[in-house]
Amino acid sequence: MAYQVSIFLENEPGHLEKVTTVLKKKMINIRAMTLSSSSYGWGILNLLLNDPQKGCDALCEAGYSAVLRKIVVVKMPDRPGGLHDLVEYFSRAGINIKNAYATLVPHEGAAILVVDAENIEQVEKLVEEAGITKLTPNEIYRL
Template sequence: MAHQISVFVENKPGRIERVTEILMKADVNIRAITVMGTFEYGVIKLLVDKPEAAYEALKSQGVTAYKREIIAVLMDDRPGGLHRIAKIFGQKKINIEDAYGFVIEDKKRAVLVVDVGKIQEAEKVLKEEGLTILSDEEIYSL
């Protein structure tokens, strides 16, 4: 199982800089990031090499952060790679609440990070379909 850090910030210049500075000083490496802003507030979602250290560093600096279990699934980086996973979830009635992905350096594989309501069921069906679920440690070793 892997973890994502979600940071809630005002939608103003310099907020991402503050978050990344805190993580840099805590010696936390960011593996993936997504930012979503809505009018006054934004959410920064981070996949980091040390989720507990990131969470503690952010909280100690007064930053509103949340650590959440997510699924990081290894997939082929080719047309239809994402569709395979979406189809599995659709057929099993598992809703994808949030998702983002990134390509691994070998450019043959990618990682899809998904947030689903039924996390254990989702992991089970993905494994049954022969897909690899990455742990925190496996993500950081990519």
């Protein structure tokens, strides 16, 4: 199973910078990220890291509420309709995506989609059954 690191953050100037400082010091590379905020002054930062365990430990040590969260990372062709074909499948399979973010992998002419869903094990199984290219943890962390 692959993991992202989710961090509870107050929505205040400077707070994201403190997180990136921790990661920089530990030489941890961010491959993709998404930042969402609630309307009550806080949000959650999701990070795809080259070493999620090390990153999560470093952030916890620095005092953050940070956690490893299971994700499924799938590959899609970098062309019009690439995401559509994937989403169409998810939609037919009745999968509700909680949070998702994408990034390009230009040298492969592809893109990846990071999926965070309620029943992530089930999503992983469905993706495998459908023959969608799923990245292994090592492939993800070495992107």
